[in-house]
Amino acid sequence: MTDTQPFWIVLFDSTSEALLAEKLFKRAEIPHKVIPVPRHISSDCGVCIRFSAPDTERVRAALDGRVTLRDIAPLA
C-alpha cells in the first residue's frame, strides 16, 4: 500500500505448493505477502506470494528444488 518498490509474484500449480513456499519464505526471512492471484492473470481461485523486486534472486534460491513453481513474474 505504502510500498514504493515494484512487486513480483510467484505463482504455483497448487495451493499446497503455495503453503509450502510460504514456509520457505519465512525460513529465509524474505518479506512477502500471500495475495490472491490477480484477476488479470487468472480467473481461477488461487493464491500467490508477492515480494519486492530486489529479492528476486533470494526467492529463487530459497525455493529452488524445494517447491514446484509455475512462474515468477513482475506484478504488472
Place this chain on the structure above:
Amino acid sequence: MTQEIDARGLACPQPVIMTKKAIDAGEDCTVIVDNEAARDNVCRMAKSQGCETNVEERDGCFHIRVTRGADGGKEKDTAPAAGPTVVVFPCDRMGRGDDDLGQILIRAFIHTLGEITPLPDVMIFFNAGVKLATDGSEVIEDLRALEEGGIRLLVCGTCLDFFGLKGRLRVGMISNMYDIAEAMLSAGRVVRI
C-alpha cells in the same frame, strides 16, 4: 457522444481504468485492446457498471463498444443496502476443513477488501477472530490501511481478555457487546466470514 479509447499495447489495468473514466463521465465509448485478457477485464468491469458491451474482432484487435444501460449506467447489482455494511470475523480462519488453508484464505480475503468496492463500513472481530488484530497477525498492515481509510474496526474486549491478548492489540478499538450488537442490528447487511 461516443469516445474512442485506443488501449492497444497498454498493460493491465490501464485499459480498464480508461474505460471506467469514460463510463464515470457518462459517455458511451469504443475501447480498442489487443489481447483477450484486456477484452475480458474491460467487459467485466463495464457490465459491473450496468453497461452493455459488444465486441468485434478486427485485425487481431478487439473493438469493444460500451453503451450505458437504460438506467444511465449506474451500478445495479452492487447498490449498497440501506445502512452500513458490517463484516464479521468470528474466527481467524476462513471456512472449515483445513486450518492452514483457512488462514491463507482469510489473509487473501482481507487483502482483497482493500482493493475492491464496495468497502465495508464496520469490521467486527470476536472469539478467535480477535487474533487477526493482535501481535503476530499477518494482516495487521492490511487492517491498518482499512482503518485509515475510515472503516471502524471493533474488537471484542471479552475475547481479547479470554485469550490473554488485551495488551497486544495492534489495530482497531477494544469494543464491547453493546457496540457489537448495535453495529450488527443497525446494519444494512451483515457479511459473516
